[in-house]
Amino acid sequence: MDAHLRDLRYFVAVAEELSFTRAAERLFVSQPALSKQIKQLEEQLRVRLLDRDRRTVSLTAAGRALLPAAREMLGAWDEAQRAVSDAAAREASVLTVGMSTSVGRGLLADVRERFTERRPTWSIRFRQVNWEDPTAGLADGDVDVAFVWLPIPRQETFNVQVVAEEPRWVAFRDDHPLAGRDTVAFEELLDEPFLALPDDAGPLRDFWLATDERGGRPVRVGATVSNADETFAAIEDGSGVVLMASGNAAIYRRPGIAAVPVTGLSPSRLAVAWRADDHRSAIRDLLCTLLPDGRAACETAPVRK
Structure with missing residues (x-):
């Protein structure tokens, strides 16, 4: 049975990172899903490619033999995709x-x-x-x-240029006790349930939860949201509050929801990548x-x- 390019890409990521955790972050997949695909590749090839225990990951002789060939195949496929994309772009x-x-x-x-x-x-x-x-x-x-919105996973692999830097605000239902305030200190929000981005958002999820600015206090996650519509539905049903850039507070202004500037937080950065x-x-x-x-x-x- 032929190995899928996806499985080879997963293998190369683990081989280069020598860590299932870092490889999963790099690939934007869950660690169990990554482990499953590596096991499937090993079963297809009928060899063990990686030696792993709770602390370390290393390549077997078979894994070392496969790595350069896998890189070459993936590079050829990526080049083919770029050629196709360029041709399609020129046509369209x-x-x-x-x-x-x-x-x-x-x-x-x-x-x-x-x-x-x-x-x-x-x-x-x-x-x-x-x-x-x-x-x-x-x-x-x-x-x-x-x-x-920065930061994004594997940010160093892209070209990134900031186009707007704005303070963070908090949005909540307009009957929230803090809704009438001109500003809110972040310390006043530490015990609030927060709306969180999906786990796959990685460092961006942490940024909008302000995990680095909580002084070690754990986050209460009221709900996980995948887009703006889900966010505002969750605010309206009282699931939690959410941080957003000041520019987006203006864009998403609507009845029943209040947004207030938050002090004590670093600014948000919108970038083109x-x-x-x-x-x-x-x-x-x-x-x-x-x-x-x-x-x-x-x-x-x-x-x-």
């Missing part, structure tokens, strides 16, 4: 931009207008991605560029409409079709 003349929340702030209209000026025959397609994927589709290759190995000129043109340092370059560069 479309760039896909991912996001997990409404971006607002005038960014989308500005990007569309400026990009159209640069490439009159091209168009931008915006895609909403749930919070299970904090990279908004970028990690899986479903989008070309993404608006993301793209794959480090994506050097298409259309990506560069899109980015220079977003980034202050790139706009002058766009103005002097030739218009592309």
